[in-house]
Structure formats: structure tokens, C-alpha cells
Amino acid sequence: MSAFSAVELIIKKRERGELTTAEINWLVENYTSGSVADEQMSAMAMAILLNGMNRREIRDLTVAMVNSGERLDYSTLRFPTADKHSTGGVGDKITLPLAPLVAVFDVAVPQLSGRGLGHTGGTLDKLEAIPGWRANLSNTEMHAQLDEIGAVICAAGSGLAPADKKLYALRDVTGTVEAIPLIASSIMSKKIAEGTGALVLDVKVGSGAFMKTFERARELAETLVDLGNDAGVKTSALLTDMSTPLGRKIGNSLEVEESVEVLAGGGPADVVELTVELAREMLRLAGKADVDVAAALKDGRAMDKWRAMISAQGGDPAAELPRAREKHVVTAEASGVIEAMDALQVGVASWRLGAGRERKEDAVQFGAGIELHAQVGETVQAGAPLMTLFTDEPARFERALESLVGAVKIGTSGAGPADAHHRKIVLDRITRN
Amino acid sequence: MSAFSAVELIIKKRERGELTTAEINWLVENYTSGSVADEQMSAMAMAILLNGMNRREIRDLTVAMVNSGERLDYSTLRFPTADKHSTGGVGDKITLPLAPLVAVFDVAVPQLSGRGLGHTGGTLDKLEAIPGWRANLSNTEMHAQLDEIGAVICAAGSGLAPADKKLYALRDVTGTVEAIPLIASSIMSKKIAEGTGALVLDVKVGSGAFMKTFERARELAETLVDLGNDAGVKTSALLTDMSTPLGRKIGNSLEVEESVEVLAGGGPADVVELTVELAREMLRLAGKADVDVAAALKDGRAMDKWRAMISAQGGDPAAELPRAREKHVVTAEASGVIEAMDALQVGVASWRLGAGRERKEDAVQFGAGIELHAQVGETVQAGAPLMTLFTDEPARFERALESLVGAVKIGTSGAGPADAHHRKIVLDRITRN
Numbered sequence: 001m002s003a004f005s006a007v008e009l010i011i012k013k014r015e016r017g018e019l020t021t022a023e024i025n026w027l028v029e030n031y032t033s034g035s036v037a038d039e040q041m042s043a044m045a046m047a048i049l050l051n052g053m054n055r056r057e058i059r060d061l062t063v064a065m066v067n068s069g070e071r072l073d074y075s076t077l078r079f080p081t082a083d084k085h086s087t088g089g090v091g092d093k094i095t096l097p098l099a100p101l102v103a104v105f106d107v108a109v110p111q112l113s114g115r116g117l118g119h120t121g122g123t124l125d126k127l128e129a130i131p132g133w134r135a136n137l138s139n140t141e142m143h144a145q146l147d148e149i150g151a152v153i154c155a156a157g158s159g160l161a162p163a164d165k166k167l168y169a170l171r172d173v174t175g176t177v178e179a180i181p182l183i184a185s186s187i188m189s190k191k192i193a194e195g196t197g198a199l200v201l202d203v204k205v206g207s208g209a210f211m212k213t214f215e216r217a218r219e220l221a222e223t224l225v226d227l228g229n230d231a232g233v234k235t236s237a238l239l240t241d242m243s244t245p246l247g248r249k250i251g252n253s254l255e256v257e258e259s260v261e262v263l264a265g266g267g268p269a270d271v272v273e274l275t276v277e278l279a280r281e282m283l284r285l286a287g288k289a290d291v292d293v294a295a296a297l298k299d300g301r302a303m304d305k306w307r308a309m310i311s312a313q314g315g316d317p318a319a320e321l322p323r324a325r326e327k328h329v330v331t332a333e334a335s336g337v338i339e340a341m342d343a344l345q346v347g348v349a350s351w352r353l354g355a356g357r358e359r360k361e362d363a364v365q366f367g368a369g370i371e372l373h374a375q376v377g378e379t380v381q382a383g384a385p386l387m388t389l390f391t392d393e394p395a396r397f398e399r400a401l402e403s404l405v406g407a408v409k410i411g412t413s414g415a416g417p418a419d420a421h422h423r424k425i426v427l428d429r430i431t432r433n
Numbered sequence: 434m435s436a437f438s439a440v441e442l443i444i445k446k447r448e449r450g451e452l453t454t455a456e457i458n459w460l461v462e463n464y465t466s467g468s469v470a471d472e473q474m475s476a477m478a479m480a481i482l483l484n485g486m487n488r489r490e491i492r493d494l495t496v497a498m499v500n501s502g503e504r505l506d507y508s509t510l511r512f513p514t515a516d517k518h519s520t521g522g523v524g525d526k527i528t529l530p531l532a533p534l535v536a537v538f539d540v541a542v543p544q545l546s547g548r549g550l551g552h553t554g555g556t557l558d559k560l561e562a563i564p565g566w567r568a569n570l571s572n573t574e575m576h577a578q579l580d581e582i583g584a585v586i587c588a589a590g591s592g593l594a595p596a597d598k599k600l601y602a603l604r605d606v607t608g609t610v611e612a613i614p615l616i617a618s619s620i621m622s623k624k625i626a627e628g629t630g631a632l633v634l635d636v637k638v639g640s641g642a643f644m645k646t647f648e649r650a651r652e653l654a655e656t657l658v659d660l661g662n663d664a665g666v667k668t669s670a671l672l673t674d675m676s677t678p679l680g681r682k683i684g685n686s687l688e689v690e691e692s693v694e695v696l697a698g699g700g701p702a703d704v705v706e707l708t709v710e711l712a713r714e715m716l717r718l719a720g721k722a723d724v725d726v727a728a729a730l731k732d733g734r735a736m737d738k739w740r741a742m743i744s745a746q747g748g749d750p751a752a753e754l755p756r757a758r759e760k761h762v763v764t765a766e767a768s769g770v771i772e773a774m775d776a777l778q779v780g781v782a783s784w785r786l787g788a789g790r791e792r793k794e795d796a797v798q799f800g801a802g803i804e805l806h807a808q809v810g811e812t813v814q815a816g817a818p819l820m821t822l823f824t825d826e827p828a829r830f831e832r833a834l835e836s837l838v839g840a841v842k843i844g845t846s847g848a849g850p851a852d853a854h855h856r857k858i859v860l861d862r863i864t865r866n
Contacts, residue, residue, distance in 0.1 A: 174476035
């Protein structure tokens with residue numbers, strides 16, 4: 001005989017009731033085992049989305065999802081651990097230069113990543129553009145690589161938070177993605193189970209992000225930070241701008257290329273700034289506040305770590321990356337300063353070019369995507385190239401171009417936005433440590 | 434390629450949007466065919482429950498569910514047709530005497546009924562207590578019996594509103610039963626598809642009913658009446674009291690017994706009153722306003738129709754009904770007037786005794802249930818029998834008695850409620866015809 005009834009718990013939340021710890025544990029255990037059916041959990045997810053959960057309920061949900069699977073343990077590593085999680089954006093390749101950069105300072109980064117769905121890219125899709133690189137490591141391989149090199153980016157094993165895996169797939173098809181309690185418990189259950197000692201959250205704000213407003217992003221960030229610290233993970237968050245794409249390259253091979261530029265001491269200012277800011281915060285939480293992060297990008301130490309990390313997973317860091325067969329150049333319609341370039345529209349265009357997938361089972365095109373020839377705050381001349389679109393299938397250009405209509409705003413008054421050359425990337429910080 | 438996306442429609446309703454006619458048709462068609470999954474429909478049902486639907490959406494939903502299956506046609510019958518639907522209550526056996534009573538006046542009653550789930554009984558379960566009686570008729574058999582006898586009570590065939598059947602089963606396990614748009618479209622899609630020309634709704638109000646408050650019941654009744662009339666069915670509604678059980682007998686055999694008492698010209702005043710009121714309204718809508726309904730109960734014409742109707746479906750109207758093996762008498766704790774007897778508590782007790790089922794696949798005990806020795810407004814003496822509980826399994830008495838704690842309120846001041854002897858059954862009427 002069951003301790004609770006799924007229907008009674010759904011009705012309780014439907015009527016704005018508060019679920020007890022025992023009820024949440026029962027629900028997650030029985031959903032994981034299959035005794036609570038998908039159609040019951042989706043009704044519950046919709047009730048949670050519309051009626052909310054308090055902090056205690058969100059914490060209980062997170063803990064229950066962690067407890068649905070194994071929890072990794074890095075206490076025997078020779079380094080402290082720190083990780084980063086981004087809520088997802090357009091052109092957000094920061095994980096690629098960040099993990100090796102942090103590892104330079106003897107802080108290990110056990111980054112478990114995912115694949116892209118929708119207009120935001122997935123870190124694993126990007127790295128798979130590198131010939132030979134493999135995403136799937138055993139726990140033992142991961143541990144060994146962390147001990148030896150200090151950085152690993154790989155797929156989360158099926159043993160971590162299986163309740164979250166099941167619920168995430170369900171939310172995706174039932175219109176229940178955008179609920180803070182569900183987003184927060186999903187992110188944090190994986191990161192807590194992953195076993196990192198410190199965690200910095202990059203919570204994106206703006207058109208290309210899940211959270212379109214600063215208030216919603218801040219609410220999510222605070223929820224995440226509290227969940228992490230409650231679970232014994234030193235956690236803080238940066239709220240960062242996602243109104244416009246990050247960097248000049250969007251797509252899988254293209255983002256690997258730009259990451260390598262950053263690791264070589266170059267790359268776009270915004271990508272460098274965010275990489276350095278996140279590295280500093282991760283290192284601070286791991287007890288290494290007084291290190292010169294930027295220097296490690298300039299002097300090749302971060303690049304060396306990158307090469308070691310890629311090679312350890314079978315990748316050839318020197319290999320040529322896949323390129324798209326077709327390209328189409330979009331030119332500027334007027335001369336002036338680029339005042340805005342909508343992240344969502346550019347992200348959707350890149351997705352439609354083949355950089356992302358429509359359904360989970362689709363493959364991505366490694367070479368597809370967009371290269372921006374100018375970013376917000378820069379000046380363009382009418383008729384000059386504004387961006388180049390890449391795809392293997394020229395039939396995709398039309399729908400990609402459709403999504404770009406009105407995406408770029410060129411200020412022709414001659415007086416661009418005052419702060420145009422100093423776009424603010426980090427909008428706010430939430431720390432408890 | 435699909436016209437719409439289930440996720441997009443769920444999100445639209447989640448964000449309090451209005452679904453278009455085309456969207457609702459697409460949703461119902463694709464849910465019926467299986468392309469929209471149960472977990473998507475349950476999320477939609479929860480969004481509808483919490484965010485509502487306007488009248489146009491409810492009408493579209495009802496029409497789409499009617500169109501998901503066949504629609505019966507009684508235009509070739511020699512009688513006009515009228516039916517009744519009750520939203521369900523405790524001791525509500527009215528359909529049993531009502532169908533033959535109306536048929537006396539040459540108005541045919543094509544009553545498609547269901548089985549009980551939860552504390553409210555099911556008409557088919559009650560009639561199956563009669564040895565030999567069968568619930569499943571073909572459309573041809575049903576038509577022939579209506580033409581010959583004028584009354585049939587049978588199970589709805591699987592061809593009627595299959596979308597509703599699927600959605601009803603889903604709502605039952607996902608905590609999405611209590612939504613007026615879903616209740617209203619479920620009831621009316623079946624009744625419209627059933628092909629009746631006139632319909633009277635018995636919308637119950639009170640602790641034993643779905644609708645606990647007069648306002649909610651009235652909202653449901655008005656929605657139902659509008660849906661029926663919009664679909665060309667002359668429809669009206671009575672709002673009737675379900676704060677206390679209807680009649681003195683609750684359970685399957687027990688309710689058949691009491692129905693036969695009414696058909697024999699006797700029976701409890703409340704059951705007789707409601708049967709006559711509903712018959713009058715059905716006959717009025719079918720164009721027979723000037724008939725003496727009560728006389729047909731007194732002079733045996735209704736009983737003759739009953740016997741013919743039961744016999745036509747294989748039942749033996751003279752056979753002894755199954756009786757429970759065990760009984761337990763509950764005595765009055767004080768002397769005085771019964772001021773209240775909670776319908777829900779009595780209904781749950783009867784359910785727990787075995788008169789109802791826990792899960793769809795369970796069987797009911799025909800003899801289980803409760804006989805009340807006094808109703809609200811009547812006087813009892815301390816220590817005298819108040820009610821008798823019946824079951825085949827004495828282990829069930831304990832939980833049944835638990836649910837009766839505090840169910841009966843005996844006024845010991847000597848001055849009972851002013852209207853105690855004239856309990857008002859019909860609380861309101863909603864007519865458009």
C-alpha cells in the first residue's frame with residue numbers, strides 16, 4: 001500500500017497547497033520507478049508552474065532528485081573542485097576556454113554538459129566538432145582525467161539524478177519548462193550529484209535567454225545559489241547579458257574556433273571578459289583569490305591545458321574543423337553604429353541553418369552557424385558584410401534569413417549609444433560566500 | 434506536417450490565452466488518434482482547470498468531442514425523446530423510476546449510463562444487481578427497445594464521443610476532474626452524441642456532490658444548458674440538494690428496492706418528489722406539459738413500464754435481489770430531531786462497505802450499502818436504530834464507521850429546524866425553453 005496517492009498530491013498543489021518533504025520524496029521516488037505515471041507528473045508540473053513552490057519545497061525537490069541516483073565524490077582528488085553552469089544563450093562557448101583556464105591554477109573542473117535543444121547550443125555538440133573527441137567517459141576515466149589534467153568536459157552518466165532526466169524530457173513536451181522551481185531543481189540536482197565543491201552560475205538575461213527580464217533572472221539566480229549552499233556546495237551567481245550574442249561566432253565548429261582564439265590570447269572582448277570573470281569567481285570560491293587569471297590566457301598555459309584535455313578524450317586539437325559547404329553574406333543596410341542585435345533572432349537563424357536540432361534524435365551540422373562581422377557598439381558601412389551564414393543545405397538560408405528580419409538595429413544619427421564600446425556583460429552578482 | 438504543436442497550445446492556455454476553434458479541433462482529433470500524448474493532454478487539462486475557458490472555447494471543445502465519434506439519430510422513432518443526466522450524488526437512484534415513468538406518456542428515454550467511481554453510485558452497477566439484466570445493447574437493440582417500450586437504460590457504446598472517454602479516464606488519474614469546462618464538455622458531448630431531443634440536467638449541490646457550493650453548481654448548470662441548446666437539444670436544469678442522501682437506501686440492490694417502492698406508489702417523499710419534478714420537466718420539454726405524472730406512479734403504469742424495460746434487457750423484475758451477508762446497526766446517541774446527515778460521509782461509508790469501487794477494474798458488492806432508519810427532519814430516540822450497514826466482508830465495518838463520525842447531527846433542544854419536515858429538494862431551475 002502506498003504512503004500517498006499521486007492524485008491527492010496533484011490536487012493539493014492544484015489548490016495551492018504546500019507539499020511536505022515526505023510527499024515530495026514519495027513523488028520523486030515513485031516517478032523514477034514508474035509507479036507515478038508521466039501523465040500524472042505532467043499535471044503536477046503544470047500545477048507547480050502555475051501555483052509555485054516555496055523555498056523549502058524546491059529544496060526538498062532538489063534533494064529528492066539528487067537522491068534518485070548516485071552522487072560523485074572528488075574528496076580523494078589532489079585538487080579542490082569548481083564548476084560553472086550557464087542557463088544557456090546564443091554564442092555561449094565560455095565553458096570551452098573556461099575549464100582549462102581554471103585548471104591552470106590547480107582547481108579541477110568536473111564539467112558535465114548536455115546537448116543543445118532549441119536555439120541555444122550544447123557544449124557537447126560543439127566539442128564533437130573536433131575530430132576524434134568523445135563525450136562519454138566512465139566515472140573512473142573522469143576521475144583519472146581530473147587528477148591528471150584538472151579539467152574534463154563530458155556527458156553526464158545515466159546514474160546522476162535519473163529523476164531529473166525523466167522529468168526534463170517530460171517538461172520539454174508538455175509546455176512546463178519555464179517554471180523556476182522546476183528549472184532550479186533540475187540544474188542544481190545535476191550539479192550537486194556531480195560532486196563539485198564550488199559552483200558559479202552564469203544566469204543569462206535577455207531575449208536569447210530563458211529568463212527575459214532581470215527580475216525573473218535574479219529570482220532564479222537567488223534560488224539556485226540558496227539550493228547550492230544548502231547542499232554544501234559553495235555557490236554564487238553572475239547575472240549576465242544575453243540581449244545580443246556572445247562573441248562573433250555562433251555554431252559548433254565556429255564556437256570551437258573562437259574559443260581557441262581566446263585560449264591563444266585573442267578573441268572578442270566580451271568572450272574574454274566573461275571567461276575571466278567566471279574563472280575568477282570559481283577560483284575565489286575554491287580558495288584561490290589571488291591569481292592572475294588573464295595572464296594564463298596570454299602566456300599559453302590555458303592553451304596547453306586545453307590541448308591536454310581534448311587529447312585525453314581522443315580529440316585532435318590540431319585537426320582542421322568541419323566547415324559548411326555553403327555560405328551567404330548579409331550586408332549592412334545603412335551606415336552607422338550597431339545599437340542592437342537580437343540574440344534570440346540570431347540564435348534561431350543559426351538553429352535553422354542546422355547548428356541546432358529540432359528533435360532530440362536529430363544530428364547537428366558541425367559547420368553550420370553564423371559569423372558576425374560586427375558586434376553591438378561597432379560601426380558599419382552600408383553595403384559592407386554584416387554577417388555570414390553557413391550551412392550544408394542552401395535550402396535553409398531562406399528560413400534563417402526570415403528570422404533575422406529586424407534583428408539588427410543600426411543607429412544612423414552618428415551618435416551611437418553612450419556605452420556602446422563598453423557593453424556591460426556582468427549585470428549583477430549573487431554571493432553568499 | 435501538423436497544423437499546430439501540442440506544446441505551443443499548452444503554453445498558450447498556460448499563459449491564459451484563448452484557444453481558437455481550429456486549435457481545439459486539432460487538439461481533440463489528435464488526442465483521439467494518439468498523436469497528442471496523454472502527458473500533453475493532462476498538462477493541458479491542468480492549465481484549463483487553473484486558467485479556465487470561455488463559453489466559445491467550451492462549446493468548441495464539446496462539439497469537437499461529439500465529432501470524435503458517431504451521433505445517434507432517433508428521428509425515425511414513433512416517440513419524441515427526452516433524457517436526464519445527474520451530476521451524481523449519494524442515494525441518487527432517480528434514473529430507475531424516472532425512465533419508465535416518462536415512457537408512460539409516450540416520450541422515449543434513451544438513457545446511456547455509466548458505472549460508479551468514488552463515493553457516487555453508478556446506475557449500471559445498480560441495475561446489474563437484478564439477476565439476468567445486461568447493460569450492453571447494440572445501437573439496433575437500443576433503437577428497437579425504445580420504439581417498443583419507450584425506455585432503455587444501458588451502457589454507452591464505445592463509438593460515442595471516444596475523445597471524452599479517453600479524456601475522462603485521464604482526468605480521473607491526474608487530479609483534473611473538477612474543472613467546469615471539462616465537466617461540462619464531458620457531460621454534454623455524450624448527451625449530444627446520444628441523440629436525445631430534450632435533456633434535463635439534475636445538477637447536485639452540497640457535500641455529496643461534485644459542486645459543493647450553490648454558485649459553482651449554478652455556473653455549471655448554466656454552462657450545460659447553453660451547450661445543449663446551442664447544439665439543438667432542448668435543455669434545462671434543476672439544481673437539487675445533495676447535502677444529505679436522497680431517500681433511505683444507499684447501495685446497489687438497496688437502491689433498486691427503493692426504486693421499486695416508488696414505482697409501486699410508495700417510497701420516501703424526497704425520492705418521489707424529485708422523480709416527479711424531473712419527469713414533469715422532461716415531458717414539458719418534449720411537448721407534454723399537461724399530464725398527471727404522479728398518477729402513473731400510483732396506478733401501476735410506471736411499474737408496468739419498469740418490468741417491460743427490465744425484462745427486455747434479460748432481467749427478471751420478480752427475482753430476489755442479492756443481499757449482504759453481514760450487517761451492523763448504528764444507534765442514535767441522543768433523542769431529538771435529525772438536523773443534518775452528511776451526504777459525503779454516508780456516501781464514503783457505503784463505498785467502503787463495498788457498494789462502490791476503488792479502481793475501475795474492481796467489482797462492486799451488490800448487497801453492500803446503508804439503510805437509513807430516519808432522514809433529516811425526523812425524530813429519533815436515543816438507542817434506537819439510526820442506520821444499518823451492510824457488507825459481505827465484516828472487516829469493512831471499521832473503516833465505514835470511521836467515515837460516519839460526526840455525520841449525523843441530532844438537535845436535542847426539542848425545537849428542530851423550522852423547515853425540517855419540508856426539506857427543499859429543488860433549489861433552482863434554469864430553463865431557456
